[in-house]
Amino acid sequence: MAFIIKDTPVKVAEREIFQDEDGYIAFPSNEMAVFDREQFIPIGVLSYQQFDRHSNEKIFIAVPNLQGIPDGDYGAITYSFVSESDGWRLDDEFANDSKLDEGEDYIDRYQQSREFFTQHQYLEAYGRKAPLFVIGGQPPLGQNWDAILYDEMGDNPELDHYHDVTSDRDDPEFESMSSREITYFDEETEQEFIFLGYFSDTPYLELSGTFMVFYQPESKKVMLVVEYD
Structure with a gap:
């Protein structure tokens, strides 16, 4: 089973973040999170303490600088915190893939977005304020x-039940089922990934993807999966 629907409620209620706050900083510098600028387009740094009060980890959130991202060529992409000196790096299977060209429109758009945020402390998309995360x-x-992560409809009665209940707001189980924590279990590595949230790449890169962000605390690994409009 890939997705696990737990009996416990979500650790953090869904909430849009529009500006820098204690638990989230947008457009992080290398002083906030060590990362390879050739591998990543930095989006934010998230405090994992919001999910685990005993943790002081700062999770780097970024768009991998990979040529196939705008074309939807990738499934799940992972990167990890390697060490204090090396910081965050793409996992080996992605590290040598072709990078986006400096002259690409979305790279220029990212620079403009960062400058806009520096001046106004918020971002815009489609003429209105857009959440950072x-x-x-x-x-x-x-x-x-x-569907990229699993193919278990019909093989997982609990997941089928979840879809049935959450598609009907009048179902007596709707409120409880729609507030339970859902994690992803990677059967190959036998690791459980916590869902942190998501961000749209539209206000950053003027593309049309939504990045789902998961985190594996033991291996300090981020997993991204993109939903394309």
Whole structure:
């Protein structure tokens, strides 16, 4: 079973973040999080203490600088915290893939977005304020992105039941089922990933993807899966 629907409620209720706050900083510098600038387009740094009060980890959230990202060529992409000196790095299977060209429109758009945020302390998309990140809640299952991670409809009665209940707001189980924590279990590595939230790449890169962000605390690994509009 890939997705695990737990009996406990979500650790963090879903909430849109529009500006820097104690638990989230947008457009982080290398002083906030050590990372390879050739491998990543930095989006934010999230405090994992919001999910685990005993943790002081700061999780680096970024768009991997990979040529196939705008074309939807990737499934799940992972990167990890390697060490204090090396910081965050793409996992080996992605590290040598082709990078985006400096002259690409989305790279220019990112620079403009960063400058706009520095001046106004918020971002815009489609003429209105756009969230920097949407933290917490449940991963939005039943879309294209989660089909990349699993193929278990009909093999997982609990997941089938979840879809049946959450598709009907009048179902007596709707409130409890729609507030339970959902994690992802990687059967190959036998690691459980916590859902942190998601962000749209539109206000950053003027593309049309939504990045689902998961985290594996023991291996300090981030997993991204993109839903394309």
